[in-house]
Amino acid sequence: MQVVVDDEVSGPSAPWVEHCHPCRTTGKKRKRESSSEAVEELQELDSEPNHAWDADSLYGLKMKFKRLRINLVQPEHHEVFKKLLEDPVVKEFLAWDKNLRVSDKYLLSMVIAYFSRAGFFSWQYQRIHFFLALYLANDMEEDNQAPKQDIFYFLYGQSYALRPLFHKLRYQFICxxxxxxxxxxxxxxEIQAYDPDLWVWGRDRTLIP
Structure with missing residues (x-):
């Protein structure tokens, strides 16, 4: 209330005016000084060529995340994969692919990785899921896409009628x-190291003459 009245009344008739003005003036002066100091500090920070925490902290944080990466492949995914290896059609297919064009150890490792990411229960995985995952692994890693077409022969024989259904299921599997x-x-x-003695990990293309 005194500040409002002070703006409206001036002169010697107001005995407290001389007391109020110095306080207000000093306050404004201090604000200006504080603002000037803050600007100078910001200018000094901006003038520094490099901040040590810019690259180092971000790089260190990235490396920390990498070290803490969680392996989502669980033992049940390995077990369902081993169970499907005993499927007669899967066994026949792997025996046929002697040159490992479609099913070397890395492509088969990707099958287990895809099982872990699909999020199905272990009892839900069937023969079709093995071939869906293997087909997708070839999509991702192989330049020659022709050999994977033989998967259809082992699944459906000479019939072409069910191939559109396979591709529909493949799309759902990816989703x-x-x-x-x-x-x-x-x-x-890492997947191969879980059970290094599993026979399919011997399917190494570099060992083929």
Whole structure:
């Protein structure tokens, strides 16, 4: 209330005016000084060429996330894969692919990775899921797409009628994984290391004459 009255009344008739004005003036002066100091500090920070925390902290944070990466492949995914290896059609297909054009150890590792990402219960995985995952692995990693077409022969024989259904199921399988179809070499090696004595990990193209 005194500040409002002070703006309206001036002169010697108001004995408290001389007391109020210095306070207000000092306050404004301090605000100006504080503002000037803040601007100078910001200018000094901006004038520094490099901040040590810019690259180092972000790089360190990225590396920390990499070290804490969680392996989503669970033991049940390995077990269902081993169970499907005993399927007669799967066994026949793997025996046929002697040159490992469609089913080397890395492509088979991706099958397990896809099982873990699809989010199905272990008892839901059947023969068709093995071939869907293997077909998709060839989509992602192989330049020559012709050999994977032989998968249809083992599934449907000479009939072409069910191939559109296969591609529809493949699309649904990809959607169930949230389109996360990239599998790194490190992940494949981790999957193989879980059970290194499993016979399919001997399917190495580099060993073929």
């Amino acid at each position: 169930s994984m949230g389109w996360n179809t990239r599998v790194s070499l490190e992940e494949c090696e």
